[in-house]
Amino acid sequence: MTAEIITIGDEILIGQIVDTNSVFIAKELNKIGISVNQITSIQDNREHILSTLKDANLRADLVIITGGLGPTKDDITKHTFCEYFEDHLVKDQSVLDHIEDLFEKIVSTPISDMNRDQAMVLSKSTVLFNKYGTAPGIWIEKDKTVFVAMPGVPFEMRSLMEYEVIPKLISDFNRPFIYHKTIRTYGLGESAIAQRIEAWEEALPAHIKLAYLPSYGSVRLRLSGKGDNEEKLKESIEVEFEKIYPLLEDILPSKDGEDQDIAMSINNLLASKQQSLCFAESCTGGELAAAFTLNPGASRCFKGGLVTYATKMKEDILNVPANIIEKYSVVSGEVAEKMAENAKKLFKSDYAISTTGNAGPAKGDSDVEIGTVFIGVATPDRVFSVEYQLGKNREQVVNKAVNKAFELLLKELNHN
CATH class of the missing domain: 3.90.950.20 (CinA-like)
Known part of the structure; x- marks a missing residue:
């Protein structure tokens, strides 16, 4: 199962905020065997949203979108979704009750019609309950691709991922196992390490991939594999790492070769x-x-x-x-x-x-x-x-x- 992540908002594109949402989402999806093939950041603009959704629909089984679901006029994602999914907005009473409850118990300012409008959701969608905010998540499908839209506020998005999105993905789809293991080396550059381990790398099984992750004074080596049997997958990667330790023992910071600072x-x-x-x-x-x-x-x-x-x-x-x-x-x-x-x-x-x-x-x-x-x-x-x-x-x-x-x-x- 492959996924794409789309973040919507000018604040990311102008460098006003750092996109931490995509990092979190990618990690969570990877844990349950879903590979993220692309991450895209776009403006809260009708044409951009429509074209990006269309392109992602052709490539991915799952598309996760964050941002653009706020109550203000510059947040147009829901209305653009209606156009793309050929749908219309309807009031969800349970969401409205939740919004009114939040304003009564937590929010100091009076509730407005703009706030109440956040209870308007796509009629064809499954509503994902956002217990920490007023904008619900949305789950909708088109041409066998699942689209999930969530607010861009990080703690709201994380809660939705943990309690709504991940459990539903696990229950609805069969997924392979993905396993990564990383070791960290010090004091030798990426190209020099590649020369040392060239024969080992060329002999890796087809289901195992090697990635070099260089930084100041350090190169991390990550083996990644995907398969249907979790135990056999982990065992095969551990076997390959046992072969590489003798080749790099003089530049490993710990004897067990772990990804240790x-x-x-x-x-x-x-x-x-x-x-x-x-x-x-x-x-x-x-x-x-x-x-x-x-x-x-x-x-x-x-x-x-x-x-x-x-x-x-x-x-x-x-x-x-x-x-x-x-x-x-x-x-x-x-x-x-x-x-x-x-x-x-x-x-x-x-x-x-x-x-x-x-x-x-x-x-x-x-x-x-x-x-x-x-x-x-x-x-x-x-x-x-x-x-x-x-x-x-x-x-x-x-x-x-x-x-x-x-x-x-x-x-x-x-x-x-």
Whole structure:
């Protein structure tokens, strides 16, 4: 069974809001074996709605629409539906009773005829009860395609999906099972990984597909399969993953190969060793600490961090000797090492990571090239630093520096 999602509203097209509805709907449909083949955003415009419905009708078994069901004059979806489905609006008394009850108990403003008009639904449709709002959902069929329209308010849409749409899809249609499994790699680019696993990828069974999902410093590999037997489907995908682990074991953040954030892997390793960590940041501006504490349980091992952005603060707070800064530059391996070493002492931690670099767009207190970053690592046994050239884009430099810092620390933890 294939589906398309259509979102209606200028607010999406002009970038005023982010379309989170499609993400939620796609995930929920995928869970019950329905593949989403296309997502489309359009204006609340008669011609656009009609042409989009017509095109989707030719391609999909299920079309889910959000938005355009409000009470104001710019919401024309229901009237356009009447035209497309050759139908007319009728009053649904149960919806009207619900609307009047909401206004009586919750809404402070008086109810208007515009609000009552939301009880008008297509005569051929099945009404989907919206317990959190005044606009009901609509389920209607044409040429063997199911169309579901819901309001665009996210919490109303989610409730309708959970309590009305998904149960009805499950009861009305036979669906295959869809199963995904993802592992996350670090420190190697997409093309290099593809070369490593080329033979494995070419030997994948026809019902299993591989997707590469790259991001800063990380590439996720997702295997997806579809079949009628859930147990056999999962087993076949697990078998393929068992074959890939030996090919990538040096770039997996966790031994079991799960889709785990590298910061969480570090956290788990430190906690298992009963060891602690701190940060001394300059060019990353606190992003290391933010990324690490984003995961729950960071307090098990994270002692704290300092953002010594100004050169003087590196001297006054981290006790980096002025003569080292003068001799080697504030962006140097020597300074990164002193930052990490002294932060480790200050926080009385087992490990410390430091960052110092020139993220651009202009040079600061150092003449090094934009994109140059030194990362220092202090362990229980040694202190060292690594130099990186991370490009010219400021955001990219910072994000890459965070990932490189975590990669360095993870390697140390795995070797100790």
